[in-house]
Amino acid sequence: MMNKNILYLLILMMITVLAGCEETVTLESEQVQPKVVIEGLVTNEKRQHFVKVSRSAEFYSSGDFTGVTDAVITVEDDQGNVYNYEHNPSGAENGDGYYLSEDVYEGQIGSTYKLTVTIGSEVYTASDMIKPVTAIDSLEISLNEDEYEDPEDEGYYYEVLFYAKEPQETEDYYLFKFYRNDSLFLDTETDIYYADDELLGENIDGIPTAGFYKQGDKARVEMYSISRQGYIYYNDLYTLLTSDGGMFSPPPANPRTNLTNDALGYFQASAVVSDTIVVE
Numbered sequence: 320m321m322n323k324n325i326l327y328l329l330i331l332m333m334i335t336v337l338a339g340c341e342e343t344v345t346l347e348s349e350q351v352q353p354k355v356v357i358e359g360l361v362t363n364e365k366r367q368h369f370v371k372v373s374r375s376a377e378f379y380s381s382g383d384f385t386g387v388t389d390a391v392i393t394v395e396d397d398q399g400n401v402y403n404y405e406h407n408p409s410g411a412e413n414g415d416g417y418y419l420s421e422d423v424y425e426g427q428i429g430s431t432y433k434l435t436v437t438i439g440s441e442v443y444t445a446s447d448m449i450k451p452v453t454a455i456d457s458l459e460i461s462l463n464e465d466e467y468e469d470p471e472d473e474g475y476y477y478e479v480l481f482y483a484k485e486p487q488e489t490e491d492y493y494l495f496k497f498y499r500n501d502s503l504f505l506d507t508e509t510d511i512y513y514a515d516d517e518l519l520g521e522n523i524d525g526i527p528t529a530g531f532y533k534q535g536d537k538a539r540v541e542m543y544s545i546s547r548q549g550y551i552y553y554n555d556l557y558t559l560l561t562s563d564g565g566m567f568s569p570p571p572a573n574p575r576t577n578l579t580n581d582a583l584g585y586f587q588a589s590a591v592v593s594d595t596i597v598v599e
Contacts, residue, residue: 356384357443357578359586361394361432362543365425368394370404370418372436375583386416391437394420396430426588434586445577445586450491452544452590456482459525460598466531474533477598481540483523491516492550494589497529498539504530513545513553536598543589548577552585 359370370392373384392404403421407414426432426449433446459480466476485491495512497504512529519526532538545553555574576585 353385355387355436355438355441355443355580355582357434357436357445357582357584357586359394359434359445359584361426361447361449361588363426363428363449363590365423367419367421367423368402368426369420370394370434370436370586371416372418372438373416384416386414387438388415389438390418392418393435395433395435396427397432398430400424426590428590432586432588436582441580443578443580443582445579447546447549447577447586447588449588449590450544450546451489452493452542452592453483453485453491455540455542455592455594456484458482458538458540458594458596460532460596461525461527463527463531470531472531475531477532477534477536478530479528479532479538479540479596479598480525481523481528482525483542485516485519485521485523487516487521489516490547492545492547493519494543494545494549494553495528496541496543498537498541499530499532500537501539513550515550532598534598537595538598539593539595541591541593543587543591545587545589548575549585549587551575552577 353374356373356375357370359368361368372387372390372392374387375384388406390406394402394404402424404418405421406418408419408421411417428449428451431446431448434444436443459482461478461480463476463478466478470476479497492515493513495514497512528538528540552574555572559572559574573583574585576583578584578586
């Protein structure tokens with residue numbers, strides 16, 4: 320059964336575990352000061368790729384993440400190709416902190432990509448390799464009898480089953496995204512799904528994807544390869560976000576990242592495959 324795990328790449332100020340604690344706690348300065356948060360993705364799709372740069376709010380501030388608009392960003396592959404990124408080239412209203420590559424390019428499986436982000440005198444780097452991804456054999460619609468008998472939302476009782484074969488001779492890790500009518504499907508605002516090949520097994524035989532669908536809905540499944548470092552990062556986030564803050568829980572710690580200079584977030588390089596089906 321595929322493991323369902325919760326994360327979101329920018330939910331990194333996790334000190335909420337201290338809420339409700341009656342004892343006075345002195346926080347270390349590095350826990351409460353704003354930090355640079357970098358989120359980036361390069362895939363084997365031929366497109367403009369993105370990097371998002373922001374600063375986290377101070378712990379006692381009511382603010383949210385603030386987009387950084389004056390960063391200088393490049394991505395370089397191991398063949399010496401350099402791609403420059405431009406801040407919010409379309410002038411989108413909510414585009415602060417979003418950078419797109421000036422050129423359309425296609426990441427290559429087996430190649431390593433290095434991100435460099437310069438903000439003033441500070442330089443942040445990260446690198447990741449694009450690993451192969453297995454093909455999606457097919458998707459199938461199935462009526463979930465339990466949901467049909469007692470639906471959480473009327474009409475939404477069809478699920479999408481996922482079929483593939485996973486090569487067990489290699490060590491592989493995957494990130495999944497599920498869409499309903501072109502909108503990312505989340506049971507909650509922080510849901511995401513990832514797994515390793517050992518958990519998936521060789522025959523991915525009708526595993527249900529996230530959520531339920533109604534007649535006429537279009538469902539899309541995206542499957543991304545991720546490196547072991549990416550898997551560790553997501554697993555750290557899962558551990559962090561599911562901690563109850565009790566006395567037996569480990570102390571909160573930032574997820575292990577591939578970014579340097581104490582930045583938060585993650586730079587990911589992935590191969591991706593997708594498939595779509597309409598609920599009929």
